[in-house]
Each structure stands twice: as structure tokens, then as C-alpha cells.
Amino acid sequence: MSASASPDHALLKLAAIGTVAGIFSGLFGVGGGTVIVPLLIFWFGYGERLATGTSLAAIVIIGLIGALAQGGVYGNVHVATGLLLSIPAAVGVVLGTAIQQRIPQVAVSYLFALLLVAIAVELILS
Amino acid sequence: MNEFIAVLICLAGGMTGGLVGVGGGVLFVPALTVFIGLSQVEGESTSLLMIVVVAIVGAYRQQGYGNVRVREALIIGALSPLGVLVGVALANHLSERALQLAFAALALFMAAQLVRRARAAA
Numbered sequence: 137m138s139a140s141a142s143p144d145h146a147l148l149k150l151a152a153i154g155t156v157a158g159i160f161s162g163l164f165g166v167g168g169g170t171v172i173v174p175l176l177i178f179w180f181g182y183g184e185r186l187a188t189g190t191s192l193a194a195i196v197i198i199g200l201i202g203a204l205a206q207g208g209v210y211g212n213v214h215v216a217t218g219l220l221l222s223i224p225a226a227v228g229v230v231l232g233t234a235i236q237q238r239i240p241q242v243a244v245s246y247l248f249a250l251l252l253v254a255i256a257v258e259l260i261l262s
Numbered sequence: 263m264n265e266f267i268a269v270l271i272c273l274a275g276g277m278t279g280g281l282v283g284v285g286g287g288v289l290f291v292p293a294l295t296v297f298i299g300l301s302q303v304e305g306e307s308t309s310l311l312m313i314v315v316v317a318i319v320g321a322y323r324q325q326g327y328g329n330v331r332v333r334e335a336l337i338i339g340a341l342s343p344l345g346v347l348v349g350v351a352l353a354n355h356l357s358e359r360a361l362q363l364a365f366a367a368l369a370l371f372m373a374a375q376l377v378r379r380a381r382a383a384a
Contacts, residue, residue, distance in 0.1 A: 158345020232280020
């Protein structure tokens with residue numbers, strides 16, 4: 137899986153990442169970020185910061201589509217609660233991205249690996 | 263008290279999202295179900311709304327730091343609904359346990375690859 141691919145090849149890989157991210161969102165409710173970040177690093181040779189930033193931008197679209205489907209079709213979204221708890225969550229993401237700029241990129245890989253192991257353990261035990 | 267714990271967990275979820283580029287749903291869902299008392303379905307749906315807020319704020323900050331490839335992100339995001347359909351179809355045809363174990367194996371494999379790559383770079 138080389139980082140240097142032809143444009144068509146790169147487009148196919150991006151399409152594959154989007155599809156796989158969607159599959160896991162649909163199956164487990166976990167956001168696509170858990171597959172987007174590693175695949176951008178493995179397949180495109182992105183640095184950790186570029187992979188995580190691009191992943192967040194992709195999640196905006198994935199999450200919007202999901203939230204509209206859930207809220208619009210099934211009416212399961214508690215909008216007021218969600219917006220209130222989004223305040224500390226937004227503060228957290230501002231802090232998290234700021235911290236990320238000040239730590240070595242490999243540290244992000246180790247943190248991500250830890251998160252993946254935690255998800256795997258949770259899935260196995262559930 | 264429960265609400266206060268939920269606020270702290272959501273702060274941690276957002277921080278995790280910013281640090282490693284995920285939405286934070288892995289922490290929002292338990293905060294909403296265990297500490298706010300929503301059902302699993304309501305929790306997962308409401309978590310999606312929070313993920314969108316976190317991702318918008320996080321992507322905006324990362325854009326400012328020069329860490330976003332917008333075109334690539336748009337392609338990935340635009341194709342995800344196709345994947346969701348495939349995921350739902352798979353869920354209807356395979357056992358949930360098999361899917362959970364398959365994803366656990368994939369997560370462990372990717373974790374090992376990330377660590378190997380990081381060690382090679384260090």
C-alpha cells in the first residue's frame with residue numbers, strides 16, 4: 137500500500153475509506169473516525185495531525201447525514217440535551233486540538249492505538 | 263450530580279476527539295444513557311448531534327492549524343452513506359457477535375500497525 141498513487145487510484149482509496157467508515161457507523165454507531173484516521177495514515181502517508189484534522193472534517197458530513205436521518209425519520213434526537221452537552225464537548229475539542237499541536241505526532245499514534253484497543257476490549261466483552 | 267458527571271465526560275469526549283480526530287461518541291453515548299437516562303437509541307442519536315458540533319469546531323480549529331485536506335474530507339464524507347447502507351445490510355445477514363468480533367480484530371490489527379509505524383518513525 138504505497139503512499140504514491142495515481143489520481144484515479146487515490147480516488148478509489150478515498151471512496152473505500154468513506155464506504156468503510158460508513159459501514160462501521162451503520163453497524164456499531166461508532167463514528168467513522170476510528171477507521172478514517174488509520175487508513176489516511178496507512179494508505180496516504182498522512183502525518184497524524186493532517187489525518188486527524190481531515191477526519192474531523194469528514195465526520196462533519198457523516199454525522200450530519202446520520203443525525204438528519206435519525207432526527208428527521210425517527211425523532212430520537214433530544215435536541216436541547218444534545219446542544220447543552222455540546223458546550224463542554226466543544227470546549228474539550230478546542231483544548232484537545234490545541235494540545236495536539238504541542239505534542240509529538242507519534243504520541244497521537246500511540247493515543248489512537250490505545251483508543252482502538254479500548255474499543256476492541258469493549259466489543260469483545262459486550 | 264449525575265448531570266455534572268455527564269458534563270465532565272462530554273468535556274473528556276471532546277478532548278479525545280480533538281486529540282485523535284474522532285467524534286467522541288464513544289464517551290458521549292454512555293454519558294447520555296447512564297448519567298442523563300436516555301435509552302440506547304436516543305443516546306446514540308443525540309450523540310450524533312454532539313459529534314457534528316464537535317467535528318465542526320474541531321475541523322475549524324484544525325483548518326486554522328493547517329491540518330485539513332478539504333477535498334479529501336468531502337469525498338470520504340460524501341461516500342459514507344453508501345457504506346451505511348452496506349453496514350445495515352450486513353447487520354441483517356450476519357450475527358451481531360460475529361460482526362463485533364470482526365471489528366474488534368480489525369481495531370487490534372490497526373492499533374498494532376500504528377504502534378509499529380510510530381516506533382519505526384521514532
